[in-house]
Amino acid sequence: MSASRVLVLNSGSSSVKYQLLDMTDRSRLAVGLVERIGEETSRLKHSPLATGGAARETTGPIADHEAALKAVAGELAKDGLGLDSPELAAIGHRVVHGGQLFTEPTVVDDAVLAEIERLVPVAPLHNPANLTGLRTARALRPDLPQVAVFDTAFHTTMPESAARYAIDVRTADEHRIRRYGFHGTSHAYVSRATAALLGREPEDVNVIVLHLGNGASASAVRGGRCVDTSMGLTPLEGLVMGTRSGDLDPAVIFHLMRVGGMSADEVDTLLNKRSGLIGLCGDNDMREIRRRIDEGDERARLAFDIYIHRLRKYIGAYYAVLGRVDAVAFTAGVGENAAPVREAAVAGLESLGLAVDGGLNAVRSDAARLISPAGSAVAVAVVPTDEELEIADQTYALVGTGNA
Numbered sequence: 172m173s174a175s176r177v178l179v180l181n182s183g184s185s186s187v188k189y190q191l192l193d194m195t196d197r198s199r200l201a202v203g204l205v206e207r208i209g210e211e212t213s214r215l216k217h218s219p220l221a222t223g224g225a226a227r228e229t230t231g232p233i234a235d236h237e238a239a240l241k242a243v244a245g246e247l248a249k250d251g252l253g254l255d256s257p258e259l260a261a262i263g264h265r266v267v268h269g270g271q272l273f274t275e276p277t278v279v280d281d282a283v284l285a286e287i288e289r290l291v292p293v294a295p296l297h298n299p300a301n302l303t304g305l306r307t308a309r310a311l312r313p314d315l316p317q318v319a320v321f322d323t324a325f326h327t328t329m330p331e332s333a334a335r336y337a338i339d340v341r342t343a344d345e346h347r348i349r350r351y352g353f354h355g356t357s358h359a360y361v362s363r364a365t366a367a368l369l370g371r372e373p374e375d376v377n378v379i380v381l382h383l384g385n386g387a388s389a390s391a392v393r394g395g396r397c398v399d400t401s402m403g404l405t406p407l408e409g410l411v412m413g414t415r416s417g418d419l420d421p422a423v424i425f426h427l428m429r430v431g432g433m434s435a436d437e438v439d440t441l442l443n444k445r446s447g448l449i450g451l452c453g454d455n456d457m458r459e460i461r462r463r464i465d466e467g468d469e470r471a472r473l474a475f476d477i478y479i480h481r482l483r484k485y486i487g488a489y490y491a492v493l494g495r496v497d498a499v500a501f502t503a504g505v506g507e508n509a510a511p512v513r514e515a516a517v518a519g520l521e522s523l524g525l526a527v528d529g530g531l532n533a534v535r536s537d538a539a540r541l542i543s544p545a546g547s548a549v550a551v552a553v554v555p556t557d558e559e560l561e562i563a564d565q566t567y568a569l570v571g572t573g574n575a
């Protein structure tokens with residue numbers, strides 16, 4: 172019998188999402204989430220889908236990502252799905268920054284770990300967590316292939332005209348400053364799933380993908396290849412996010428340092444953790460912001476309007492980049508759930524062929540679905556992302572046959 176299971180770890184700055192999949196039929200055996208790592212009130216939620224048992228939830232301090240992963244291993248073991256299982260073929264890891272070197276899923280060795288470590292300064296919220304996940308998993312199962320699937324990989328097809336900043340070329344090259352883009356696993360999965368929803372091949376369609384989670388990014392995908400995306404050297408550029416500013420005049424940073432007396436680290440923290448929706452109105456959760464708007468809260472309203480204004484600018488920009496747009500796809504926590512965001516994002520854009528049907532937009536569903544009126548020139552769709560399934564597929568494609 173060949174090993175056919177893949178464990179996927181999606182380590183974020185303060186959370187770990189995980190799935191154990193049986194790749195013979197791509198079914199999920201267990202899924203779960205560890206949240207608020209490093210706080211007193213960490214929470215682990217584990218659903219043992221294979222056994223059909225009830226979901227288990229535990230709360231209490233989980234100090235770091237290493238402790239989180241060990242807790243996950245413990246939960247899996249309770250269901251007879253422990254990391255020691257001979258049926259495990261590989262562990263697939265989301266790694267956010269892969270720089271220019273990693274354009275494909277990669278089996279992790281010491282050299283790969285060193286390169287991911289070198290990229291920590293350009294993904295300070297993410298790569299350290301990814302590294303801890305990799306190191307802990309390697310220590311638990313040193314014999315198993317650990318595969319890194321990079322957020323940046325899908326964006327390496329961007330032309331130089333989109334990937335380069337207009338700064339001195341030698342300085343940029345010396346410091347490897349360029350636009351890398353992130354959430355690539357999601358943009359790849361969702362652009363393909365959108366083509367499937369339209370009953371067409373990915374090569375034949377142009378899609379604008381709007382990945383709106385806590386982090387958020389847009390991409391322009393032409394015939395299955397990324398030609399532009401809103402995040403840059405780091406996941407700070409582009410859209411307004413939960414806690415990140417997205418685009419701003421870079422001179423704001425000099426001003427804060429020279430006139431405001433802030434250090435580089437303080438500005439970094441301000442723009443990454445105290446900006447975006449939370450900086451504008453004190454909440455980063457779109458559910459809470461909508462609730463406050465319904466109660467007449469002006470700060471929440473303005474935060475929402477700024478978020479939407481930026482989003483519309485990117486839709487317009489990528490319309491121009493692509494020339495012909497077949498679909499606009501909304502995905503991730505906000506994109507999949509927040510009907511008012513989708514409605515406001517395309518309101519008044521009928522002349523571009525973009526519209527949302529109020530009835531279809533209000534439907535709640537986990538399925539990929541069209542929300543544009545029948546006969547629209549451009550399809551508007553809600554397409555749930557599945558970064559974990561995509562990582563599992565890429566991981567198994569790389570190592571699966573080697574375990575036969």
Ligand SMILES: Nc1ncnc2c1ncn2[C@@H]1O[C@H](COP(=O)(O)OP(=O)(O)O)[C@@H](O)[C@H]1O
Pocket residue numbers: 183383384385386413455456457458503504505508509
């Ligand atoms: N029912 C909902 N309505 C509106 N927004 C939602 C809903 N559910 C989740 N969200 C939004 O989705 C965000 C999380 O998205 P997610 O894609 O899980 O983010 P991440 O992967 O970056 O943690 C939340 O912060 C919240 O703003």
Ligand SMILES: CC(=O)OP(=O)(O)O
Pocket residue numbers: 183267297322353354384385386387406
């Ligand atoms: C790259 C990035 O922003 O990821 P996340 O949305 O998981 O924070």
Ligand SMILES: [Mg+2]
Pocket residue numbers: 384385386503
């Ligand atoms: Mg995410």
